Amino acid sequence: MNILISNDDGIHAKGINILATTLRNAGHNVTVIAPDRNRSAASSCLTLVDPLRVKQLTEQNYTVVAGTPADCVHLALNGLFEEEFDLVVSGINHGANLGDDVIYSGTVAAALEGRHLKYPCIAVSLVEKNDSTYLSAGEHNFETAAQVVLDILQKMQPDLVAPKQILNVNVPNVNYDQLQGIEITRCGHRLADAKIVENKDPRDATVYWIGPSGTPVDNGEGTDFFAVKQNKVSITPIQADMTAHQSISALKEKF
Structure with missing residues (x-):
């Protein structure tokens, strides 16, 4: 397959490089395009008011200077490269989603x-x-997640995922032989209890850090949280349609 890879941890992140190497060793043609720095939590931000600069690092590795993850993919699929891609893989992220x-x-x-x-x-x-959105110091089993991607690719079919939907895959940080299978899940829910962290810079000005993610509260059976706690790979189909369809009837009656 001809695969485009991107991420939000940056072009030098260990996860994306292990993924690219694993897919290439499996015989896939891989092109990597990623931000030049960590752009975690950038969401779907596109850079519209400044120009984007793309630097070619090697034959199949490119970085977008000051670009977001969405910028990278948008450029790659809208004419930056001449070749057509069969699939886009984003990751391997350094922490949970x-x-x-x-x-x-x-x-x-x-x-x-x-x-x-x-x-x-x-x-x-x-x-x-601990379901952290960032990996702590210690052993990181990126090879496990890369092998899971290979397993998923073997089952991918053109009509497996509906239009405008993606597969969000979360892999426990364990050895591959310790995985307890794959579970199709829904998104759970965290408490919105993240606190800001106040500090001082060297010039005694007050600065703030966004605190850690909230504690999971909707994390029972069937959720992505529950699956990874059981050392299972969680696969959740998600989409960008944020319409609250269940509220449309009541709103129509009122308005």
């Missing part, structure tokens, strides 16, 4: 941008045991 994470995730946004442009897309993330 579970539940509400998908709203903010640059990893998911890169995949959604590809799907918006009519390509089948997968977003893949490596999940810490």
Whole structure:
């Protein structure tokens, strides 16, 4: 397959490089285009008021200077490259994209941008045991997540995922032989209890950090949170349509 890979952790991130190497070793033709720096939580932001510069690093590796994940995929699929791609894979993200994470995730946004442009897309993330959106120091089993992508590719068919939908894949941070299978899931939900962290810079000015993600509360059986806790790969079909369809009838009656 001719595969385009992007991410939100940046072109030098370990996850994207292990994924690219694994797919190439499996015989796939891989082109990588990613931000020149970490753009986590960039969501679907496109750069519209400044020019974008693309630097070619190697024959099949490109970086977009000051670009977002969505910028990268948008450029790649709208004429930057002459070749046609069969699939877009975003990742391997350095941390979870579970539940509400998908709203903010640059990893998911890169995949959604590809799907918006009519390509089948997968977003893949490596999940810490505490469901953290960032990997802590320690052993990171990116090879496990890369092998899972290969497993999924073997089952991909043109009509497997509906138009405008992507597969959001979360892989437990364990060895491949410790995985307990694959589960098709729905997005769970976190508490919106993230606190800002106030600090001082070297000039004694007050600065703020966005705090960690909230605690999962809708994390029972059937959710992505539950699956990864069982050492299962979670695959959630998601889409960009944010219409609250269940409210349309009541609103029509009122208005």
